[in-house]
Every structure is written in C-alpha cells, then in structure tokens.
Amino acid sequence: MAFLVWMTFFDxxxxxxxxxxSRTLNDLxxxxxxxLQEIAKNEKKIKLLETDSAYLEKFAxxxxxxxxxxxxxxxxxxxxx
Numbered sequence: 001m002a003f004l005v006w007m008t009f010f011d012x013x014x015x016x017x018x019x020x021x022s023r024t025l026n027d028l029x030x031x032x033x034x035x036l037q038e039i040a041k042n043e044k045k046i047k048l049l050e051t052d053s054a055y056l057e058k059f060a061x062x063x064x065x066x067x068x069x070x071x072x073x074x075x076x077x078x079x080x081x
Contacts, residue, residue, distance in 0.1 A: 008015050048055045060066040067073045 049059060061073075065073050065075060
C-alpha cells in the first residue's frame, strides 16, 4: 500500500505526472500532423505559383489587389445588416 501511495504522489515519475505527460505527447503528435498537412498544402501552392502564370496572376489580384494598367479595382467590404 505504501508503495502505491509513494508512486502516486511523491515519486519523481509518479502516475499522475506520467498521465499528464502522455496527454501532452498526444496533443503534440496531433499538432505535428496538422502542421505537416499545412506544409504539404503550402508546398503545392508554391509549386503552382512557380509554374502557372494564370494562378500567379489570380493570386496577386486576390491577395494584394494588383491590377493591370487599364483596370480599376474596387474592394467591397460586406456590412452588417
């Protein structure tokens, strides 16, 4: 009985601490998967930007509001109703 009490509360590698470390490890693994997926998506977008000029033009127009010399750009911000 004393051994269980010691391992639960007082030991450096107690059961409660191991449980928290296990939960933290699982959270970090799931975040790693998310970031690996985001990296893959961004690499795909970069490859498209480097190879496809039409996609590059669309990206520049949408993200940076770039335009051709004979065009005007209007930015419409939706209001609350």
